[in-house]
Amino acid sequence: MIEFRHVTFAYDSAHPVLEDISFQIEEGESVGLIGANGAGKSTVMKLILGLLFPQSGEVLVNGIPVSKDTLADVRRTCGFVLQNSDNQMFMPTVKEDLLFGPVNYGLSREEAEAKADAVLEQLQIEDLKERYNHRLSGGEKRMAAIAAVLAMEPKAVLMDEPTSALDPYNRRQIIGVIKEMPVTRVITSHDLDMILDTCSRVLLIGNGKIQADGSADDILRNKELLESSRLELPLCLQR
Ligand SMILES: Nc1ncnc2c1ncn2[C@@H]1O[C@H](COP(=O)(O)OP(=O)(O)OP(=O)(O)O)[C@@H](O)[C@H]1O
Ligand SMILES: [Mg+2]
Structure with a gap:
């Protein structure tokens, strides 16, 4: 579903952020992308979405190389x-944002409204429906952005720090939703408890390379490995 082939990327050519990175994520997998601040996690996400392009190597989504010509396909898939996520909503209200994608991809307004209501109920944020996006709090915006993604029913979902602005209740809500999603998931977070709970596989990045790629259970229990990348065991494993 998502493949990196020998990808090298630098914002500034003297200091590559990613050096010759290769990995493959199969359909339906849930993969946690972890690493210290500045390791390159968000950069990987942006390369998948074609918000950035590699200096060398290739990124493929659903078998299609990500390029300016294939962006529409890629964004429909992921x-x-x-x-x-502050800047991610572009319609005035939450409801209009939830309807925009599905209507654009061919649902009738009625079908799209039913879809939007179902997603709001699933996330238990029905009260946000008529709210203005620019007046939402940080966590409310995050919940609304996640709702808009779910309403699109994409084949793959990329979430960069989905729980970072959320209160414990909404964090638990999102964890439940991520676990139930039957699609390919790539999630970055410093909340390693959440990664342990939602992901079966982990990619650890540091120093421009994949430092480890394996089962979440193995990697997130490996104190030495985590500490060598400036990370720590999930809290639930520290006692
Ligand atoms: N637009 C940019 N221009 C120049 N350098 C950038 C830019 N965006 C990110 N970087 C640098 O690239 C490196 C990787 O950044 P990235 O945002 O991918 O890290 P991250 O792993 O997502 O970190 P965090 O955990 O803090 O979110 C960092 O050193 C960062 O300073
Ligand atoms: Mg980041």
């Missing part, structure tokens, strides 16, 4: 919640 729903995403960026780390800074």
